[in-house]
Amino acid sequence: MEWSIRLVASASIIVIFLILLFVMREAATLFVSASTTATESTSSSAPSGDLVPESYDPGAADAPSSSEPEVYNPDAEEPATAEPAGEPGAPGQFIYASKNPKYPEIYNPDTGLLPADIDDVESEAETPDTLARQNVLTKLAGDSWQPVGEVPKFGLAPLLIGTAKTTIIAILIGAPLGILAALYVAFFAKRRVREFVKPAIELLAGFPSVVIGFFCLVTVASFIQDLTGVQYRLNAVVGGIGLSLAVIPIVFSIAEDALSAVPKTLREASLALGSTEWQTAYRVMLPAAAPGVFAAVLLGIGRAFGETMIAIMATGNAPLSSLSPLEPARTVAATIGSEMGEVVWGSEHYGVLFFMGVILFVFSFSLNAVTELYVKKRLIKKFQGQ
Amino acid sequence: MMQTSSSSMPLPKRLIGFFAVTIAMTAAVAVLGIILGMVGSFISNGGDGVTWSFLSEFPRNNNTEGGIWPALAGTTFLVLLMTILGVPVGTATAIYLTEFAKQDSWFARSVRFAVNTLAGVPSIVFGLFGVGFFIQFMGNGIDSWFGTTSFGDGSLLWSSATLAVLTLPVVIVAVEEALRAVPRDLREASLALGATRWQTIVKVVIPNAVTGILTGSILAVGRGAGEVAAILFVGVTYSSESIPSAVTEKFMHLGYHLFVLSTQSPDVDLTLPLQYATTLVLLGLTFLLNLTAILIRSRLRKR
Numbered sequence: 001m002e003w004s005i006r007l008v009a010s011a012s013i014i015v016i017f018l019i020l021l022f023v024m025r026e027a028a029t030l031f032v033s034a035s036t037t038a039t040e041s042t043s044s045s046a047p048s049g050d051l052v053p054e055s056y057d058p059g060a061a062d063a064p065s066s067s068e069p070e071v072y073n074p075d076a077e078e079p080a081t082a083e084p085a086g087e088p089g090a091p092g093q094f095i096y097a098s099k100n101p102k103y104p105e106i107y108n109p110d111t112g113l114l115p116a117d118i119d120d121v122e123s124e125a126e127t128p129d130t131l132a133r134q135n136v137l138t139k140l141a142g143d144s145w146q147p148v149g150e151v152p153k154f155g156l157a158p159l160l161i162g163t164a165k166t167t168i169i170a171i172l173i174g175a176p177l178g179i180l181a182a183l184y185v186a187f188f189a190k191r192r193v194r195e196f197v198k199p200a201i202e203l204l205a206g207f208p209s210v211v212i213g214f215f216c217l218v219t220v221a222s223f224i225q226d227l228t229g230v231q232y233r234l235n236a237v238v239g240g241i242g243l244s245l246a247v248i249p250i251v252f253s254i255a256e257d258a259l260s261a262v263p264k265t266l267r268e269a270s271l272a273l274g275s276t277e278w279q280t281a282y283r284v285m286l287p288a289a290a291p292g293v294f295a296a297v298l299l300g301i302g303r304a305f306g307e308t309m310i311a312i313m314a315t316g317n318a319p320l321s322s323l324s325p326l327e328p329a330r331t332v333a334a335t336i337g338s339e340m341g342e343v344v345w346g347s348e349h350y351g352v353l354f355f356m357g358v359i360l361f362v363f364s365f366s367l368n369a370v371t372e373l374y375v376k377k378r379l380i381k382k383f384q385g386q
Numbered sequence: 387m388m389q390t391s392s393s394s395m396p397l398p399k400r401l402i403g404f405f406a407v408t409i410a411m412t413a414a415v416a417v418l419g420i421i422l423g424m425v426g427s428f429i430s431n432g433g434d435g436v437t438w439s440f441l442s443e444f445p446r447n448n449n450t451e452g453g454i455w456p457a458l459a460g461t462t463f464l465v466l467l468m469t470i471l472g473v474p475v476g477t478a479t480a481i482y483l484t485e486f487a488k489q490d491s492w493f494a495r496s497v498r499f500a501v502n503t504l505a506g507v508p509s510i511v512f513g514l515f516g517v518g519f520f521i522q523f524m525g526n527g528i529d530s531w532f533g534t535t536s537f538g539d540g541s542l543l544w545s546s547a548t549l550a551v552l553t554l555p556v557v558i559v560a561v562e563e564a565l566r567a568v569p570r571d572l573r574e575a576s577l578a579l580g581a582t583r584w585q586t587i588v589k590v591v592i593p594n595a596v597t598g599i600l601t602g603s604i605l606a607v608g609r610g611a612g613e614v615a616a617i618l619f620v621g622v623t624y625s626s627e628s629i630p631s632a633v634t635e636k637f638m639h640l641g642y643h644l645f646v647l648s649t650q651s652p653d654v655d656l657t658l659p660l661q662y663a664t665t666l667v668l669l670g671l672t673f674l675l676n677l678t679a680i681l682i683r684s685r686l687r688k689r
Contacts (some may be wrong), residue, residue, distance in 0.1 A: 015551055
């Protein structure tokens with residue numbers, strides 16, 4: 001009997017291996033066969049009028065405005081019409097949610113080429129066969145993400161930049177708020193206040209991410225635009241704020257646990273020596289709980305870069321290589337979430353999306369391993385050493 | 387006492403002290419303010435939209451009118467099936483960890499590490515796992531072995547299975563906490579009376595941990611009901627003529643419905659009232675579930 005329950009208990013371990021194995025297995029098609037690329041590129045070079053890639057809503061095809069893929073931005077018309085039509089825009093000038101019915105997808109942030117110039121590009125790079133045989137790794141190292149088109153480009157750089165941008169913003173907002181709120185709840189708040197504030201903040205962890213994404217899309221985005229007058233309604237800052245709402249409850253509860261776990265004797269000793277409550281909290285308790293607070297921030301980072309729905313809905317979703325926080329960004333997770341739905345199963349694009357899944361998995365696994373193995377050991381050592 | 391020590395300090399230090407306490411309080415108030423602002427905006431904008439007909443009607447006219455009944459039903463089926471698939475495994479794991487495992491054994495440490503890792507894996511990776519393992523491997527495997535055709539595609543079954551895996555850590559942690567709260571004396575008394583270890587678990591430990599198992603299930607359901615990323619390509623659909631009648635059918639989901647309405651619809655502004663109402667229903671559902679779990683848990687902790 002014990003063995004059967006032991007077997008069930010090992011399910012978690014088995015699942016970890018299965019995730020790694022099967023996500024990698026689908027990504028492996030990328031490195032094994034390059035022949036599938038040809039079929040995908042022929043299928044996507046269908047008459048451009050019917051070509052509606054990246055439209056998640058098959059219902060939109062019935063609607064009159066069928067040529068609006070990726071319209072996450074209800075106000076997209078404004079910047080798009082504000083742009084001079086004939087002039088090739090500077091990098092970042094062109095909005096991803098293109099209204100051009102002919103080439104809805106084609107957009108190159110580097111050259112700033114507009115759809116009108118696209119024929120030149122095709123004649124220059126008319127070697128899909130050699131490109132198909134090109135090493136996958138060099139493709140992934142490219143600097144533009146353009147998965148659908150005559151010559152698909154799978155450069156991960158813009159996506160990694162977008163992920164880093166939004167994650168950093170989310171942590172810069174979320175970590176201080178979470179840690180300070182934890183300090184307040186652990187040391188300054190009266191008991192009755194604490195018993196209300198703590199569950200209230202923990203309730204935020206239960207907010208579905210799609211709800212937070214919706215809130216950013218309709219409310220935060222307008223608020224930020226009214227406040228700063230930015231050109232793009234949805235940008236990395238709005239996305240970062242949204243992600244910080246997912247980060248705060250995690251940082252808060254882990255930091256609060258760590259702060260409460262510091263032995264009471266430390267606090268009493270500090271107070272007995274004549275220091276005030278705030279000196280004790282900031283200079284004795286916070287340093288003592290530092291490894292735990294560090295773990296809280298690490299897990300917050302893990303949540304921020306892996307979050308999908310908020311990133312899809314609030315960042316503007318354009319794969320730009322720009323470092324500016326006020327321009328749209330697209331994260332790795334959001335790319336998987338928004339492109340997996342209409343990709344040809346087994347194609348190169350499919351393999352690349354799974355490969356990005358492997359990246360996400362390995363990254364979150366490493367973060368967790370660091371917090372588990374390093375931080376917890378240090379915490380134990382610290383308190384037992386004292 | 388704190389008053390005397392701070393008044394004996396020089397003014398700059400007192401100012402720093404005031405600032406240090408105020409900034410921590412401001413952070414807490416800010417977070418609460420955001421939560422209240424969010425909930426308030428949903429209630430004021432969507433409160434009127436949540437009517438009986440909104441809850442009980444099918445969407446009409448390409449999701450621009452009507453209600454959310456199939457999404458509500460789909461979400462309910464999804465979390466029920468998820469609970470059936472996931473909670474027994476999670477409960478068994480928690481029982482193993484608290485009742486059988488030696489706490490520092492290699493195997494127990496590995497299980498704990500795996501559970502923590504699983505809790506940190508991004509939900510979109512679970513979605514890819516659902517495609518790679520459940521649909522491609524298991525579904526296509528079943529289809530080719532038994533000659534069926536319905537398993538090799540996204541469905542209610544594979545979505546529930548994916549969510550069951552995703553919510554496994556939630557269940558394990560909650561049940562483990564409940565099992566640890568069962569006093570050691572009860573176990574020892576049972577063993578002293580001649581009961582076997584297994585009898586002790588079934589007759590003494592589990593009945594005392596039922597509330598914990600319930601909490602774990604509720605938390606898992608709350609998480610599963612709001613999770614969209616993991617099921618995006620594992621069987622959810624944006625429009626459905628009927629509520630699913632078999633586990634191999636596709637289904638509508640509240641969260642995905644909101645996502646589609648707010649980002650994929652041709653005229654986003656037109657459906658804004660519907661979006662707010664859907665948000666309010668989804669949030670109300672998860673809110674109630676989480677609140678119930680928190681209340682049960684705090685009662686458990688006091689005991």
